[in-house]
Amino acid sequence: MSAIAIKYNDDIVDLQTAQELGLKGEEIELDNSKEALEVLRHSTAHLMAQAIKSLYPDAEFYVGPTVNEGFYYDFKTSAEIGQGDLKKIEKQMLSFAKKKYPIERYVISKDEAREKFKDDHLKQAVLDMIPDEDVSIYKQGEFEDLCRGPHLPNIGLIRYFKLTKISGAYLGGDSKNEMLTRIYGIAFATKDALKSYMDMMAEAEKRDHRKLGNEMKLFTFREEVGAGFPIWLPAGGRLRARLESLLFKAHRKRGYEPVRGPEMLRSDLWKTSGHYQNYGENMYFTHIDELEFGVKPMNCVGHIKVYEDELHSYRDLPIKYFEYGVVHRHELTGALHGLFRVREFTQDDAHIFCRADQIEEQIIEVVDFVDKIMSTFEFDYKMMISTRPDKAVGSDEVWEISTNALKSAMDKHQLAYEIDEGGGAFYGPKIDIKITDAIGREWQCGTIQLDFNLPERFKLEYNGEENDKIQPVMIHRAILGSFERFIGILTEHYAGEFPMFIAPTQVAIVPVAESHKEYAKELSDKLIDINADSEIYAKNDSLNKRIRTAEKTRVPMIVVVGDEEIANKTVAVRDRRTREQYNLSQEEFLKLIQTKINEVNF
RNA sequence: GCCGACAUAGCUCAGUUGGCUAGAGCAGCUGAUUUGUAAUCAGCAGGCCCGGGGUUCAAAUCCUCGUGUCGGCACCA
Numbered sequence: 176m177s178a179i180a181i182k183y184n185d186d187i188v189d190l191q192t193a194q195e196l197g198l199k200g201e202e203i204e205l206d207n208s209k210e211a212l213e214v215l216r217h218s219t220a221h222l223m224a225q226a227i228k229s230l231y232p233d234a235e236f237y238v239g240p241t242v243n244e245g246f247y248y249d250f251k252t253s254a255e256i257g258q259g260d261l262k263k264i265e266k267q268m269l270s271f272a273k274k275k276y277p278i279e280r281y282v283i284s285k286d287e288a289r290e291k292f293k294d295d296h297l298k299q300a301v302l303d304m305i306p307d308e309d310v311s312i313y314k315q316g317e318f319e320d321l322c323r324g325p326h327l328p329n330i331g332l333i334r335y336f337k338l339t340k341i342s343g344a345y346l347g348g349d350s351k352n353e354m355l356t357r358i359y360g361i362a363f364a365t366k367d368a369l370k371s372y373m374d375m376m377a378e379a380e381k382r383d384h385r386k387l388g389n390e391m392k393l394f395t396f397r398e399e400v401g402a403g404f405p406i407w408l409p410a411g412g413r414l415r416a417r418l419e420s421l422l423f424k425a426h427r428k429r430g431y432e433p434v435r436g437p438e439m440l441r442s443d444l445w446k447t448s449g450h451y452q453n454y455g456e457n458m459y460f461t462h463i464d465e466l467e468f469g470v471k472p473m474n475c476v477g478h479i480k481v482y483e484d485e486l487h488s489y490r491d492l493p494i495k496y497f498e499y500g501v502v503h504r505h506e507l508t509g510a511l512h513g514l515f516r517v518r519e520f521t522q523d524d525a526h527i528f529c530r531a532d533q534i535e536e537q538i539i540e541v542v543d544f545v546d547k548i549m550s551t552f553e554f555d556y557k558m559m560i561s562t563r564p565d566k567a568v569g570s571d572e573v574w575e576i577s578t579n580a581l582k583s584a585m586d587k588h589q590l591a592y593e594i595d596e597g598g599g600a601f602y603g604p605k606i607d608i609k610i611t612d613a614i615g616r617e618w619q620c621g622t623i624q625l626d627f628n629l630p631e632r633f634k635l636e637y638n639g640e641e642n643d644k645i646q647p648v649m650i651h652r653a654i655l656g657s658f659e660r661f662i663g664i665l666t667e668h669y670a671g672e673f674p675m676f677i678a679p680t681q682v683a684i685v686p687v688a689e690s691h692k693e694y695a696k697e698l699s700d701k702l703i704d705i706n707a708d709s710e711i712y713a714k715n716d717s718l719n720k721r722i723r724t725a726e727k728t729r730v731p732m733i734v735v736v737g738d739e740e741i742a743n744k745t746v747a748v749r750d751r752r753t754r755e756q757y758n759l760s761q762e763e764f765l766k767l768i769q770t771k772i773n774e775v776n777f
Numbered sequence: 778g779c780c781g782a783c784a785u786a787g788c789u790c791a792g793u794u795g796g797c798u799a800g801a802g803c804a805g806c807u808g809a810u811u812u813g814u815a816a817u818c819a820g821c822a823g824g825c826c827c828g829g830g831g832u833u834c835a836a837a838u839c840c841u842c843g844u845g846u847c848g849g850c851a852c853c854a
Contacts, residue, residue: 256781344849348850348851359848398828398846399844402846457852472854506852507853510852512847599854605854651854685813687812689812717810720817721812721815722813723815735813747814
């Protein structure tokens with residue numbers, strides 16, 4: 176195999192450029208390494224542009240970069256292009272690739288480039304963004320494109336690719352600008368790599384919580400109910416209830432008090448908190464008589480009112496309130512996505528009111544709490560500290576102090592984190608927890624936010640040692656984020672095969688024949704006593720059929736009972752994963768279920 | 778919100794260029810069968826073809842306005 180580019184001072188330089196400038200460096204071959212794929216995919220984007228230009232001669236091109244998942248090219252044409260046209264474009268790409276055009280590079284001045292692409296207003300926009308005097312042009316066959324490179328030496332090297340998606344995208348990523356057409360694609364150096372990528376995509380599709388939620392009867396959405404308002408079905412209700420009760424215990428153990436604020440509060444309060452000004456466009460408002468009310472998009476104001484209900488001493492702090500708080504937010508229609516983005520959801524929300532000297536220990540305590548839960552569900556996670564956003568309340572000084580408090584708490588305990596500049600909430604900086612699921616996708620769930628602003632705005636206080644009035648610090652935190660989103664993630668993480676302790680149904684009982692139904696019922700009652708849900712498959716179907724039906728529900732355990740089991744007071748257990756069978760006495764069986772349900776404590 | 782696609786039975790989907798009574802599988806119901814570890818057989822029932830308006834002798838099919846869904850973009854406390 177020969178080189179396709181070289182590595183020069185950590186940059187990837189293509190052969191065309193290396194030759195022109197006489198550069199030498201470590202050779203990059205065409206394999207599935209990060210560097211090689213970068214070059215390959217960039218060239219594949221150009222090949223796609225070449226195909227598009229030949230099929231749609233009026234096409235104008237903006238930019239065509241590589242991204243994490245392949246590449247894309249943004250362009251504009253008067254023709255309407257749909258999903259169905261991707262095959263046609265792929266075919267054209269292959270026929271160009273077969274011609275094995277070399278990719279040539281030359282440099283011209285920006286003015287010459289402006290003249291060359293004078294009919295292409297998108298290329299003019301690209302030229303506007305380039306500060307350099309000279310620009311490089313890459314040419315393959317008749318097709319020429321303004322580009323920085325790097326590229327393959329020849330388009331004949333492009334063989335294993337696939338165009339995956341077509342969509343709209345704003346010019347420059349700004350919703351005020353015109354909308355272009357964007358086509359996404361993926362390319363690899365080998366056939367096997369492309370195949371395993373496609374397999375992984377198929378696996379993700381199989382796990383899609385919207386599909387599984389429908390199949391497993393966890394939740395549903397209905398047009399007549401409204402977009403973004405989930406309906407929880409019995410199986411989903413059972414799963415959610417298990418999660419809620421485990422988490423309730425975990426909060427009590429850590430000194431949190433359950434409280435509850437009203438669903439809507441007078442707008443004056445939202446003005447005091449700053450939500451009215453900073454978050455109003457995402458809130459729902461209504462009137463009661465002459466007064467305006469805002470439906471809560473967050474639970475903090477309610478918890479502040481709980482705090483204000485009595486005087487607090489420095490001895491009482493920290494005070495921790497928690498609530499499974501139902502919130503409503505006006506998400507844009509295009510943002511809605513299954514349970515991941517909805518307009519009504521329930522947060523596992525809590526607010527900690529503490530003294531300034533308690534911030535660090537409280538942050539660390541929450542981080543531990545997060546760790547306990549995420550490791551129970553076998554999620555890897557990382558933490559990110561988000562700093563002051565453009566739209567924010569409070570002085571720079573307060574922001575600085577609170578941001579540093581978060582960083583130093585993490586530093587002192589040697590916890591790793593990344594920084595997200597400008598990603599904070601409008602009232603304070605935060606630590607976000609990003610989890611990685613079973614097939615490597617990242618999700619943002621929990622958040623820990625430090626807030627000096629709301630206590631100031633609501634003039635919160637406690638009595639200090641000198642009987643002076645001191646302002647407490649507020650820590651907002653959610654660990655799952657929302658039950659909706661988290662259950663959606665869990666569904667995809669486990670591919671619907673929930674572990675015993677949260678599964679909607681713990682056991683499926685399959686009696687061999689009519690005469691064994693009574694024994695099945697007896698088992699089912701005993702299971703209820705140990706807080707396990709079961710379902711009896713006694714329909715007038717063959718035994719095989721009923722086992723198949725039970726398997727398809729993804730229940731963690733199936734037991735079959737017949738004459739033998741009744742005689743010996745046993746059950747025949749069928750393991751979900753191995754499909755193997757073994758016998759357990761009734762006591763052993765019940766003990767096993769009980770252990771599996773109770774072994775988990777957050 | 779923006780670009781594009783889509784919406785037919787509880788679910789998954791057929792339904793030709795506008796043309797007869799809109800079909801299938803699964804699920805459901807009834808009956809026969811009483812089963813030992815992934816689909817027993819037979820029968821029945823099930824539809825405002827997403828909603829409103831229009832074109833046409835005739836609309837599930839064409840046009841239009843909504844609603845919802847999907848893929849992205851933008852948004853995301």
